[in-house]
Amino acid sequence: MAGGYAGKFLRVNLTEGSWSDFTLDHDTLKRFIGGSCLAAKLFLDQYPLDADPLSPENPLMIMTGPMVGSGFPGTSRFSVCARSPQTGIWAESACGGTFGPELKRTGYDGVVIEGRSQDPVTLTIHDSGVRISDASSLWGRDIYEATDTLKAGDKSAKVLAIGPAGENLARIAAIGNDKGHFSGRAGLGALMGSKNLKAVVVRGTSAKAAKADDAGFKAAMKTAMQEIKDSALAEGLHMMGSDANMDLGMVTGDVPVKNWTSGGEFDLASNLSGPTMREKYLTKAHACTNCPIACKRVVKVDDGPFATAEGPGPEYETCAVFGTMMMNPDLTAVIKANELCNRYGMDTISCGSAVALAMELYEKGEITKDRLGGLDLSWGNMDAVLELVRQTAYREGFGDILADGAVHAARRLGGSAMDAVVHVKGLEAPMHDPRGFHGMGLAYMMSNRGACHLQHFVLATEQGMASWPQLFDMKDDYEGTTSVGKAWLVYNSENYGILANSLSICHYVAYSIRPETLRDAFNAITGFGFDFAELLSTGMRDWTLKRGFNNLLGISKKDDILPKRIMTALEEGGAAGSVPDTDLLLKEYYALRGLDERGFPKEDVLVRLGLNELKERLY
Amino acid sequence: MPIKAMTQEWMDAYKAAIQADPEYKSIAKDWEGSVSLVVNPDPARNVPEPIYLFMDYWHGDVGDFVVCDKEKAESAKFVMTGDYARWKQVAYKELDATKALLQGKLKMKGDLPYVVRNIKTVNKVIDLLGKVDTLWPDDDHQ
Numbered sequence A: 001m002a003g004g005y006a007g008k009f010l011r012v013n014l015t016e017g018s019w020s021d022f023t024l025d026h027d028t029l030k031r032f033i034g035g036s037c038l039a040a041k042l043f044l045d046q047y048p049l050d051a052d053p054l055s056p057e058n059p060l061m062i063m064t065g066p067m068v069g070s071g072f073p074g075t076s077r078f079s080v081c082a083r084s085p086q087t088g089i090w091a092e093s094a095c096g097g098t099f100g101p102e103l104k105r106t107g108y109d110g111v112v113i114e115g116r117s118q119d120p121v122t123l124t125i126h127d128s129g130v131r132i133s134d135a136s137s138l139w140g141r142d143i144y145e146a147t148d149t150l151k152a153g154d155k156s157a158k159v160l161a162i163g164p165a166g167e168n169l170a171r172i173a174a175i176g177n178d179k180g181h182f183s184g185r186a187g188l189g190a191l192m193g194s195k196n197l198k199a200v201v202v203r204g205t206s207a208k209a210a211k212a213d214d215a216g217f218k219a220a221m222k223t224a225m226q227e228i229k230d231s232a233l234a235e236g237l238h239m240m241g242s243d244a245n246m247d248l249g250m251v252t253g254d255v256p257v258k259n260w261t262s263g264g265e266f267d268l269a270s271n272l273s274g275p276t277m278r279e280k281y282l283t284k285a286h287a288c289t290n291c292p293i294a295c296k297r298v299v300k301v302d303d304g305p306f307a308t309a310e311g312p313g314p315e316y317e318t319c320a321v322f323g324t325m326m327m328n329p330d331l332t333a334v335i336k337a338n339e340l341c342n343r344y345g346m347d348t349i350s351c352g353s354a355v356a357l358a359m360e361l362y363e364k365g366e367i368t369k370d371r372l373g374g375l376d377l378s379w380g381n382m383d384a385v386l387e388l389v390r391q392t393a394y395r396e397g398f399g400d401i402l403a404d405g406a407v408h409a410a411r412r413l414g415g416s417a418m419d420a421v422v423h424v425k426g427l428e429a430p431m432h433d434p435r436g437f438h439g440m441g442l443a444y445m446m447s448n449r450g451a452c453h454l455q456h457f458v459l460a461t462e463q464g465m466a467s468w469p470q471l472f473d474m475k476d477d478y479e480g481t482t483s484v485g486k487a488w489l490v491y492n493s494e495n496y497g498i499l500a501n502s503l504s505i506c507h508y509v510a511y512s513i514r515p516e517t518l519r520d521a522f523n524a525i526t527g528f529g530f531d532f533a534e535l536l537s538t539g540m541r542d543w544t545l546k547r548g549f550n551n552l553l554g555i556s557k558k559d560d561i562l563p564k565r566i567m568t569a570l571e572e573g574g575a576a577g578s579v580p581d582t583d584l585l586l587k588e589y590y591a592l593r594g595l596d597e598r599g600f601p602k603e604d605v606l607v608r609l610g611l612n613e614l615k616e617r618l619y
Numbered sequence B: 001m002p003i004k005a006m007t008q009e010w011m012d013a014y015k016a017a018i019q020a021d022p023e024y025k026s027i028a029k030d031w032e033g034s035v036s037l038v039v040n041p042d043p044a045r046n047v048p049e050p051i052y053l054f055m056d057y058w059h060g061d062v063g064d065f066v067v068c069d070k071e072k073a074e075s076a077k078f079v080m081t082g083d084y085a086r087w088k089q090v091a092y093k094e095l096d097a098t099k100a101l102l103q104g105k106l107k108m109k110g111d112l113p114y115v116v117r118n119i120k121t122v123n124k125v126i127d128l129l130g131k132v133d134t135l136w137p138d139d140d141h142q
């Protein structure tokens, strides 16, 4: 057995109310590591791809990686994976918090949940056993209430739960871990809801995965702690959270404004920024298990129309989508929207993007006040926005149209709606404008879960948060508004960054330490002895495997596109006049990645990466 | 005629460039406080000793701009330290100062959220550094 692994996985069948353990061999672990990569491998080997994503045949996989539970900074993470209810293609959503290390302490590396329970249930995994119990009394409760109830008997238990949005099968539903951490994207909360699974509770007291080289691990750990201490990025994240990006991002053209139609709104950004949150509403910084950075915000709004009790605060993405995207300068309204999305269990990016779309259509007169049940959805009217958020979670009124995300909503609404949605492969883009950073545009086009900033490290490399010339030939400083040289940057930033989701390490920690330190810690834990080339090749295998998964579901070159809105230049702001050169980006990227003219991995690439079974299915 | 970098004459020229800029006053209206730059020695590039530069900025105006000693430099509200070659890259806009900071190529002592909030002022001041016709210690034609 390789170091770092608990050594077994749990398979639960909710239809039958049964469960059993299974193991994976050393070679499989070495090639697919863990997290979302291992989940994709298991899915392709064992489950039908063509099943409806909300059917019992679509498994919900919760996977950790070998570094989880080791105590190394940022290794609290786990990935929830399945075929996406929102997009119909590969879905993975990594989450920090507390659940991953606790699951590992129960003696499991991951859980695969099949079938569908007749009635609402909770799955409890303890190191002394597994239990499926009635959750009827929890059904209908929001995530905060359900979490508190489930932890009432044992404060040390860690909870993954869905809220009303997941129960109502909103395809933008998220899964919450201990209130402040979310597997947000691609609608995996709806899959959990479709299984009548309200929550997964884990509590481990004894199991500890052995490391291959304890002394080597201690040395890498010491180095990592020093590097984090010395890192201005880590310091900034600790002081301002991920929303540290807001002011600078407005200058560089990263922050979308008014549903991606404007830019250069510096005062708006300043009202919504990390420094403002710190000055006015932060009560403390909070950390995922074993993280010295503590980028998470705990906030409180004492008074005003959006008074909010002390609780988890918004990330940058939420501040942008419920702030600049809606022309809302009031950070307290963002904090309230964040709390509502947390409680209802909805992805803030998808929910906010759908609402911003509706605001634009309201301004254009394509949606009337009548259709909105009397809501005045003018830009910046946050009372109406918050009511629409509630309706979305419960599929009430106009909220029913938004509950499946902006793309599904645009299809139902018609008119100019589809031209106003920024998405790739059905997933709304996160709050980083490809017109300001062309590499991010390519990364959106090629990310395997649709438009995504977390399947790669492009955010860090293109925006200059990190520079790793020891890994691949890269510059310290890239101009955002050029496409030249970006395919190389994206290709390599994907190969390294996608590993974060199989190793299950936080991106921010990985940005703050040298690749040598991460490699050394990984090797000391697992004993795999990878050099940089092998690490990058593991990333290539990961990307190619998921691309093949999507190819089998019909994804091809035609889907590797940026939406019309992004291909329309802005008139103001840091990205003014700039659009990515998608022809150049794709041409160079396809060559680097070894994709054929259909957008399928070439046979020799699949063979080189040891993906022969996938090759048989694709060719 | 280029001015020798990091001399008092150069500091005067830099101050004049800032004062002459039509946008600076409004962009920097909220900025309060002094900034010093510490240039680490690099004998191979004709910088045998550390150089300390002190600059006082106040709500769109500029005060003292002096080559100073270590003690004065360290009294500034913000102290930024880096190797000579990095500073030169920043001046030539080959390396963005914020990126250099995040990558650990420059170090800063001071209130980071304040700098983030006033990022436009920081960018403007660095931009204006490029306006001074400069002769660097390791320039060939020196």
Ligand code: SF4
Pocket: A073, A074, A075, A076, A096, A097, A237, A286, A287, A288, A291, A292, A293, A294, A295, A296, A506, A507, A508, A509
């Ligand atoms: S940096 Fe933030 S998100 Fe990452 S592990 Fe630490 S606290 Fe969690």
